[in-house]
Amino acid sequence: MAACGDGPASEPGDKKVMLYSGRNEALIKPLLDKFTQQTGIEIEARYGTTAQMAAQLAEEGDRSPAEAFLSQDAGALGAVNKKGLLAPLPPEVGAKVPATYRAQDGNWVGVTARSRVLVHNPTLVKAEELPSSVFDLTDARWKGKVAIAPTNGSFQAFVTGVRLQHGEAxxxxxxxxxxxxDVQILENNIAIVEAVDAGKVPVGLVNHYYLGEIAKERGTTPDKLNAKLHFFAPGDTGAMVNVSGIGVLRRSGTDPDVRALVDFLLSAEAQTDFAQRTFEYPLVAGAPAPAYVPPLADLKVPAIDLNDLDTLEASIALIKAAGLTP
Structure with a gap:
């Protein structure tokens, strides 16, 4: 159920959790409803973009009614954590997820992983022509052939990754x-995959799971689409893996209802749901990964610490300075 986000905070053990969600309602609500059915704990959710929710938490501070923050990326969790708003999670919670995909201080934990990829149309780009590095896309042969979504949180996190790995200059x-x-600026990742699939643009920078989402919407499978995924070379910033994740607000750190929600999102049931319904990588051992992508453990990710993806404002400023805002 939607909530305005400015009501009184719930009490520990009252069978209610106020959740600020930077994840799309259509994607996450079915799983939250299942949690409520199983536990009797109501989720009062406020939905918005991850950046909006992080900014709201920063503005509200300790006055926030939020008890948990479900983020689309690690950077927003880091930014909220930097404000001192998140509580340490019990060690046994963090231990469910590989260290790469959780906060160093234990104050947030990844729920799912998503890899950056290049979606391409094989009728427009031959396999041998695909770039090994994302930096190759500035070559003249790619002029007007690349689509991006600079207002999307995943692209902004990618910008932060480039800044971290290679420096501001x-x-x-x-x-x-x-x-x-002449990069093509589109509204979001879905628009990019659809444009590539339709042959309107040869390639685009997206997260891997959008291919699965579009195939599901069309009642088919990813291998039946024209659009295909290309993973950049090991260690390249274009192969960056980010996470969606959850943090518990400091004043709710011992609330058993909030703990129950975190445990549920890291359960085999929820992790399998993410893999099968939203096509993301599960982070807890035992849950099956999407069939159309390499195993997460096989991805050779760049040396970027997700704990450092908390300088969103600087990345947005760089995007504007580069003239990439629509």
């Missing part, structure tokens, strides 16, 4: 060069 140079190479 190279990041600015790269994104300015993308703009100069």
């Amino acid at each position: 190279k990041a600015k140079e790269f994104f300015t060069a993308l703009k100069a190479n």
